[in-house]
Amino acid sequence: MIKSISKILNDSMETFLPRICTGCESRLSNDELVICNDCLNDLVQVDEAAIKEEYDNQFREFGFVKDIFSLFRFEKGESIQKIIFSIKYGRRFKTAKYLGELLGEGILQNRESWEYSFIIPIPLHKVRLSERGFNQSEYIATGVKTVTGIAIDNSIIKRVKYTETQTKKHKTERIDNMKNAFGIIKKENINGKSVLLVDDVITTGSTINAVADVLMKNGAKNIFVASVALA
Template sequence: MTLKNVWHYFLDLFYPNLCCICNENLMSGEEVVCLKCVNDIPCTNFHKQKDNEIEKRFWGKVQIERGTAFYFFQKGSKYQKILHLLKYKNGKEIGFVFGKYAASELSESADFSHFDYLVPVPLHPSKFQKRGYNQSEQIALGLSEILNIPLETKNLFRAIANPTQTKKSVYERFENTDGIFKIHDKNVFAGKHVLLVDDVLTTGSTLIACAKAILESPDAKVSIFTLAVA
């Protein structure tokens, strides 16, 4: 046994890699969450369906090409715990790993495997500083690694640090996000097809505001991906 293997043996002995959901030991090749827990999370398969339930949520609100969410979000489910860890427990790696899981499926879809840019929904700098990372960007990084599509994280920005949306009504959420996103340079997205990436879709108000900002660029097109739908 090499010195490196001995070191890893003692690391695993005293600091075992555990599934973030069930706390069981991870097997070789598993990252962050075990495959059993991953397989227990219900997938939507919306990326295989045109005019799906995600796309219908945006009809009459903003023009999108395609839209999908990968998992169903249910209160008390395993996915709820993953989202909580991702957003509030310094779970950068969780977003990256689940982005890769989703991308392995999206890579088989002609509609969701060819974009000019992946654009994560941006955080306001004050929230980014507090959290230390953007969970949507971590998801997009996982997508990018498998799909080989570049990230664009500088052009779209959040101009206003709006209050949390958690306890707001649908109407209040739309008012809360109106005009809060801007772009620095319309030429960056001009003639490009952008995939907007976020963690969970609820009312869609944040994504609509982002899409409207991007679509100010000439001949830009927008599609939407979220890791889950509520």
């Protein structure tokens, strides 16, 4: 109930506040949605060669994830970082959903061969969820759902270990940090099913690999991954 009230208040605040760009905080024109055209033009799209390189470097050796897709290159100090940080720390929920819709369109256009039964946003631990008040990946996943029509299922897996922030950790430290971090809730819901994992940014892939590992060990058929940005 508290979480529902909080969501209503947050959505209401975003509705009645002045319409400003999530990236640069300039006022939006009537034909601009949540990100101004200048900031949208600043976003660097990730090409297929970069996506393949990321997959080969971060996912192939583990064998849990079948394929990945991402929209933009995450660059420090640029519009994409400001936008992602505004979602995570500035509660820009409409922006998260909008980026999710762009991601959904990208999936339909570039990964038409993907077949999956439902979408799973990368879960937060209950402590961090309580601290932040929301999971940004859920809002992004909602946008993906709007475009693809595939349902979201949060009942399958949860984060069972509270971990330190990954931001300043190296790849090996991130992998160690994520060991036993996730646990299955309903094995029967995943057995024989293919799923799409959704996150905001793929960095080293350690969190995603940890989730995919648990899902595959509990009978998942295929794991696909989509993110707004690629670091």
